[in-house]
Amino acid sequence: MAAKAPVEDISEDAREMEVSPPREWAAGIPGITHSMVPAIKDMGLGRALTLLTDMNQKDGFDCMSCAWADPDHRKTFEFCENGAKAVTWEATPVTIPTSFWAQNSITGLFDKSEYWLGMQGRLIEPVYKPKGKDHYEPISWDAAFALIADRLKAMDSPDEATFYTSGRTANETAFIYQLLARSLGTNNLPDCSNMCHESTGKAMGQVIGIGKNTIAYKDFAKADLIIVMGQNPGTNHPRMLTALEEAKDNGAEIVAINTLHEAGLSRYKNPQRVRGIIGHGTGLADQYMLIRAGGDGWLMKAISQKVFEAEDAAPGTVLDHAFLEEHCSGQDEFREHVKDLDPEMVLRATGLTQAEIDELAERYLRADRVVITWAMGLTQHRDAVSIIKEVINLLLLRGNMGKPGAGASPIRGHSNVQGDRTMGIWEQMPEKFLAGLDREFGISVPREHGYDVVKSVGAMQAGRTKVWIAMGGNMVSAVSDTHAAEEGFRKVGLNVQISTKLNRNHLTVGDEALILPVLGRTEIDMQAAGEQSLSVEDSVCAIHATKGKVKPISPLLKSEVSVVVGIARALWGDSGPIDWAGFERDYDTIRDHIEHVVPGFTDFNKRMREDNGFILPHGPRDSRTFPTATGKAMITVNDLEYIERPKGRLLLQSMRAHDQFNTTIYSLDDRYRGIKKSRRVIFVNPDDLLELGIADGDLVDVHSEFTDGVDRVVHEFKAVSFPTSRGCAATYFPEGNPLVPLGFTALGSNTPASKSVVVRLEPVSARGRSDAAGAPGAMAAAGR
Numbered sequence: 001m002a003a004k005a006p007v008e009d010i011s012e013d014a015r016e017m018e019v020s021p022p023r024e025w026a027a028g029i030p031g032i033t034h035s036m037v038p039a040i041k042d043m044g045l046g047r048a049l050t051l052l053t054d055m056n057q058k059d060g061f062d063c064m065s066c067a068w069a070d071p072d073h074r075k076t077f078e079f080c081e082n083g084a085k086a087v088t089w090e091a092t093p094v095t096i097p098t099s100f101w102a103q104n105s106i107t108g109l110f111d112k113s114e115y116w117l118g119m120q121g122r123l124i125e126p127v128y129k130p131k132g133k134d135h136y137e138p139i140s141w142d143a144a145f146a147l148i149a150d151r152l153k154a155m156d157s158p159d160e161a162t163f164y165t166s167g168r169t170a171n172e173t174a175f176i177y178q179l180l181a182r183s184l185g186t187n188n189l190p191d192c193s194n195m196c197h198e199s200t201g202k203a204m205g206q207v208i209g210i211g212k213n214t215i216a217y218k219d220f221a222k223a224d225l226i227i228v229m230g231q232n233p234g235t236n237h238p239r240m241l242t243a244l245e246e247a248k249d250n251g252a253e254i255v256a257i258n259t260l261h262e263a264g265l266s267r268y269k270n271p272q273r274v275r276g277i278i279g280h281g282t283g284l285a286d287q288y289m290l291i292r293a294g295g296d297g298w299l300m301k302a303i304s305q306k307v308f309e310a311e312d313a314a315p316g317t318v319l320d321h322a323f324l325e326e327h328c329s330g331q332d333e334f335r336e337h338v339k340d341l342d343p344e345m346v347l348r349a350t351g352l353t354q355a356e357i358d359e360l361a362e363r364y365l366r367a368d369r370v371v372i373t374w375a376m377g378l379t380q381h382r383d384a385v386s387i388i389k390e391v392i393n394l395l396l397l398r399g400n401m402g403k404p405g406a407g408a409s410p411i412r413g414h415s416n417v418q419g420d421r422t423m424g425i426w427e428q429m430p431e432k433f434l435a436g437l438d439r440e441f442g443i444s445v446p447r448e449h450g451y452d453v454v455k456s457v458g459a460m461q462a463g464r465t466k467v468w469i470a471m472g473g474n475m476v477s478a479v480s481d482t483h484a485a486e487e488g489f490r491k492v493g494l495n496v497q498i499s500t501k502l503n504r505n506h507l508t509v510g511d512e513a514l515i516l517p518v519l520g521r522t523e524i525d526m527q528a529a530g531e532q533s534l535s536v537e538d539s540v541c542a543i544h545a546t547k548g549k550v551k552p553i554s555p556l557l558k559s560e561v562s563v564v565v566g567i568a569r570a571l572w573g574d575s576g577p578i579d580w581a582g583f584e585r586d587y588d589t590i591r592d593h594i595e596h597v598v599p600g601f602t603d604f605n606k607r608m609r610e611d612n613g614f615i616l617p618h619g620p621r622d623s624r625t626f627p628t629a630t631g632k633a634m635i636t637v638n639d640l641e642y643i644e645r646p647k648g649r650l651l652l653q654s655m656r657a658h659d660q661f662n663t664t665i666y667s668l669d670d671r672y673r674g675i676k677k678s679r680r681v682i683f684v685n686p687d688d689l690l691e692l693g694i695a696d697g698d699l700v701d702v703h704s705e706f707t708d709g710v711d712r713v714v715h716e717f718k719a720v721s722f723p724t725s726r727g728c729a730a731t732y733f734p735e736g737n738p739l740v741p742l743g744f745t746a747l748g749s750n751t752p753a754s755k756s757v758v759v760r761l762e763p764v765s766a767r768g769r770s771d772a773a774g775a776p777g778a779m780a781a782a783g784r
Helices: 028-043 045-054 081-090 099-103 106-110 114-118 141-153 171-184 198-207 240-249 296-313 321-327 331-339 343-350 354-366 384-397 417-422 431-441 453-461 482-489 560-572 580-585 587-597 604-608 686-692
Strands: 127-129 161-165 225-229 253-258 267-269 287-290 370-374 407-410 467-471 494-499 512-517 534-537 542-546 650-655 681-684 699-704 710-721 728-732 757-763
Touching: 028 045, 028 081, 028 267, 045 081, 127 141, 141 467, 141 494, 141 512, 141 560, 161 171, 161 453, 171 417, 171 431, 171 467, 171 534, 171 560, 171 587, 198 384, 198 407, 225 240, 225 354, 240 253, 240 267, 253 354, 287 354, 296 331, 296 343, 296 354, 296 384, 321 384, 343 354, 370 384, 384 407, 417 534, 431 587, 453 482, 467 560, 542 604, 560 580, 580 587, 587 604, 681 686, 686 710
Parallel strands: 161 467, 225 253, 225 370, 253 287, 370 407, 467 494, 494 512, 650 728, 681 710
Antiparallel strands: 127 512, 534 542, 650 757, 681 728, 699 710, 699 757
């Protein structure tokens, strides 16, 4: 008999859900009203206008909601709906009073939804949960730092500590945070990139030598063809729609490849254009391909086969022979490999018709400049690394790299997740970086690789983690296998969360816990040397400044830099080789050290203060030089996975709702997909519903099926008919996270494979509601 996984609490009832037809377009006047009305209502007119008109400006602060690049010529309102919501969420004047902690136990708060927790307001004072107690209580900053230092000193090994990082952390903070961990003696530096674009970094790093975007922002407007794969920019990075619109104005074709139909890729009503307000807007996707989950690599390989066939038909006119000869290796092996590609297998794996594949091939062959852009719809499959290598293969065949209007464009979702990695937030930093730290600071940092996110949960479960410190984030809710993560966190000796708002990770704790409240990105950071600036790196490798604009919501708040320095000084005082106090006094000092350790940061302080910041060097983009083992871009042969879907089963992926940023829930609605008042929904193709005998609107339990004997289930989701690829279904994360085992990860990158989960749906009516109530506190339903 299968073991039973814990059952989640049901607090946001799907029976309350209102469902309407999905939208056919994005933004327009609703985008304005959903941006401005909540901002003015929650922050007041003056505060709202100050912040929204300074967001993403050259002398303002960088939006915390995504890593989308800024154009050189910026508009007065250089923000999107979700950016406005992120600012409103952070800069709210509502604060959590001291009385809150005595009135609310941790056990009681755990039964609240993530949405409810976030709506309680800003954290403004350090609080501590002592061993054996169920309440947080106020603590001074000095006492909090002393407690952390005491617990770190009491460890038997530095590897009993883990230092997690959220992608919103600025470059300067990230650099001294990893320096703190490595000075202590550990490389346990998991971060949110482990859960999203790790597969991108692994694949691109192996085949072109660098795991970052190979284009600049302006290349979108120069492209002949843009292929958008596995992403929903209308919700996750809406300002990308403006870049796509500019490309369309310049004659580009756009192909959207996704398992679901998304409004933002169909038509965009730009609220800063007349035609976006009173007109039809701009049609974006010239071809929309509803692909079977996990079929993207098969599609790329099929198009590569078509490229070789076209070359055979007209020798010397299709492949970029000069580029391949000078800059690439592996072409012949790859050509031989795809020659025997089975077209029937491609159709099964992709769920597409041959006519659709041929149409895409024709578009690719007639385009001189091609950009392929993707997000987590590609990176979170079991063979994600191979899928992304197939994307690169296709680009290389016709020289679509290192020239204007062409290249590979992975889109990061967190505002500085790419910069954090550049600054050393990685459990596997190369020797050159580690040696640079040794040389710069006169220390000896460890070389043994540390824990990524999945391995860190395993270490917690095994009782090997005594101290957990998180610079932002909400990892317990973000990672797969929710109940396994909760079990792990409850075994940690001291859980330290450095945060702006309350979330579930503050409530999933072991013996002791601290919550340390910090400045938001919108707030002025004043230190001994004066007002401070920070920096971030966007998706196209651009480094630019970010500087808060409003007075901190409380005088008790510290900057993230100050918190790192406080921990370090409590550990080592001021007599060691590193001038921690100097870092806090003037952030220019941190940037001076970064300049000496990290390539590309020459004259960091000077260039950061220039109008547009600066672009980091990138060999494949700048000079068609590839820092790989062979010195060339590597065209690779990859054996792709085909996920069998047993009869009566579906392939499930998890995704964001529109009113959501990662685990932060702004509301229970998703207006583009026609969902209101609840997030407990599973989207299913209408023909699949018919085949399964489930009516549109029925309540179902969703069970995932793996061979480990554990029955993982989420209860009472509303089945909603939706335009998806046949055999595929989708639900929101983190509600769907309990269905994904911790060990079900991408090969080579260890990223949770939450986009290719085999599930079965069981109607609630077949069992009644008697077993629907979950174990109290196991998982609040409104999102994490």
